[in-house]
Amino acid sequence: MDKSLDDIAELAESIGNRFLFRGRVDLEKIVKTKRISFIKNNYGNHFLGQLVHYSKKFYIILNTDLLEHSESGRIRFTIAHELGHFFISAHKAQLSKGVSLSFKGDLNEQECKKIEIAANHFAANLLMPKAHFTRLAHKLELGLAGIFILKAKYDTSIESTTKHYVNLNISASVMIKWKADHTFHYSWCSKLFREVTGIKEYPLPIRFDSRYISEQVAVIDSNALEYNETVTELSRWFSTVLQGSSEDILGLEQTVKLGDFGGITLLTFRKVD
Numbered sequence: 475m476d477k478s479l480d481d482i483a484e485l486a487e488s489i490g491n492r493f494l495f496r497g498r499v500d501l502e503k504i505v506k507t508k509r510i511s512f513i514k515n516n517y518g519n520h521f522l523g524q525l526v527h528y529s530k531k532f533y534i535i536l537n538t539d540l541l542e543h544s545e546s547g548r549i550r551f552t553i554a555h556e557l558g559h560f561f562i563s564a565h566k567a568q569l570s571k572g573v574s575l576s577f578k579g580d581l582n583e584q585e586c587k588k589i590e591i592a593a594n595h596f597a598a599n600l601l602m603p604k605a606h607f608t609r610l611a612h613k614l615e616l617g618l619a620g621i622f623i624l625k626a627k628y629d630t631s632i633e634s635t636t637k638h639y640v641n642l643n644i645s646a647s648v649m650i651k652w653k654a655d656h657t658f659h660y661s662w663c664s665k666l667f668r669e670v671t672g673i674k675e676y677p678l679p680i681r682f683d684s685r686y687i688s689e690q691v692a693v694i695d696s697n698a699l700e701y702n703e704t705v706t707e708l709s710r711w712f713s714t715v716l717q718g719s720s721e722d723i724l725g726l727e728q729t730v731k732l733g734d735f736g737g738i739t740l741l742t743f744r745k746v747d
């Protein structure tokens with residue numbers, strides 16, 4: 475990779491700001507300006523999107539099989555990710571040489587992973603320019619209430635908006651992503667969360683309970699809720715925190731379903747003085 479993730483975020487933010495129209499980044503305009511063409515076709519469940527170079531031109535291939543039932547935020551993230559491969563010069567150079575970034579034929583798994591992380595990082599920062607996002611987020615209610623407004627504003631997915639929110643350290647929060655079968659997928663926390671709770675372990679020592687998630691999902695379904703909200707103790711989610719101890723602070727727990735992609739439980743804590 476030719477740039478650090480911070481440089482990539484900065485590059486994406488500057489492009490995003492230039493194409494921001496009423497808070498929403500105009501991806502079609504970026505694509506047009508760069509003379510990239512779209513190809514939409516049915517490719518089963520092999521990939522969401524792909525950037526390819528063919529006779530001196532770049533094309534973004536979109537897989538309608540996987541994207542036709544997706545919300546616009548997910549499709550936009552896919553396009554923004556492919557634009558990442560275009561704007562990150564090392565990726566573009568590989569593609570121009572005829573090297574495929576998406577399939578493991580040309581590159582090893584480690585390289586592929588690094589490239590994908592970089593393109594995802596580009597996508598989040600393109601769609602939700604950092605300074606603009608941070609300013610707006612601080613004016614809104616903490617947690618999912620604010621995130622839903624941000625998601626609507628930037629026309630992004632709940633998952634990418636929540637991840638960006640946690641990454642940009644808006645509050646002391648933990649994002650726990652679970653799969654469609656209610657098993658653990660991954661977790662991510664903000665710097666502020668580590669400062670407020672003193673939890674230093676990596677990965678986070680999450681106490682994950684699939685049965686509890688199933689109960690939350692049942693509540694959401696039976697009441698047709700956008701998301702479910704409750705008060706939680708830190709010890710309910712962290713195996714290293716003793717119940718009832720001084721470290722066992724109270725926080726806000728919010729759970730949202732992501733259709734076929736499982737869901738997210740977001741925990742938000744405040745500093746106790």
Ligand SMILES: [Zn+2]
Pocket residue numbers: 555556559575576589590593
């Ligand atoms: Zn990619």
